Amino acid sequence: MFNQSRIKTLNQSMVIALAFTALGCAEPNNTAAVSSTAQIQSNKVSGAQQSPLLEVTQAKVRDLLPGRSMTAAYFTLKNNGTTAVTLNGAMSDAAKAVEMHTVKMVEDQMRMRPLPEVVIEAGQSATFVSGSHHLMLFGVAELNESMTITLQFSDGTLLPAEFSKVSL
Numbered sequence: 654m655f656n657q658s659r660i661k662t663l664n665q666s667m668v669i670a671l672a673f674t675a676l677g678c679a680e681p682n683n684t685a686a687v688s689s690t691a692q693i694q695s696n697k698v699s700g701a702q703q704s705p706l707l708e709v710t711q712a713k714v715r716d717l718l719p720g721r722s723m724t725a726a727y728f729t730l731k732n733n734g735t736t737a738v739t740l741n742g743a744m745s746d747a748a749k750a751v752e753m754h755t756v757k758m759v760e761d762q763m764r765m766r767p768l769p770e771v772v773i774e775a776g777q778s779a780t781f782v783s784g785s786h787h788l789m790l791f792g793v794a795e796l797n798e799s800m801t802i803t804l805q806f807s808d809g810t811l812l813p814a815e816f817s818k819v820s821l
């Protein structure tokens with residue numbers, strides 16, 4: 654939610670350095686956004702389904718480099734359902750903010766760009782890997798052997814997944 658609204662305010666030619674600046678400005682709002690979505694999450698998960706229609710595999714989070722609080726996470730998401738789903742965000746209690754990014758070649762340089770959403774057709778998979786789509790985690794204090802990242806979909810579905818720490 655707040656991801657998308659922030660993305661709209663960013664210029665198309667934004668480079669990643671600007672993304673960090675924007676994030677710093679937005680931090681007080683992040684806390685509110687996280688706690689309200691967390692509440693939706695508990696309702697959803699306890700009430701209805703842990704949607705087996707959506708399957709997360711290869712879920713990995715890069716270990717923090719010394720002195721850094723930012724890292725990246727990767728996964729494969731399979732849509733076993735009969736209709737398309739739209740992944741439009743992610744969040745984690747262990748990070749101040751999680752953004753979906755992709756990497757594009759701009760004038761012979763690899764640049765990270767915000768990725769507002771990914772549509773996964775029925776029976777298809779979306780792959781988040783190094784050098785392409787990825788999750789960017791900001792404000793991570795420390796990483797245990799694994800962390801929970803909750804994937805958010807446009808229909809309100811929340812899908813918590815366990816990401817294992819790897820050193821890449």
Ligand SMILES: [Cu+2]
Nearest residue numbers: 754765787789
């Ligand atoms: Cu990134």
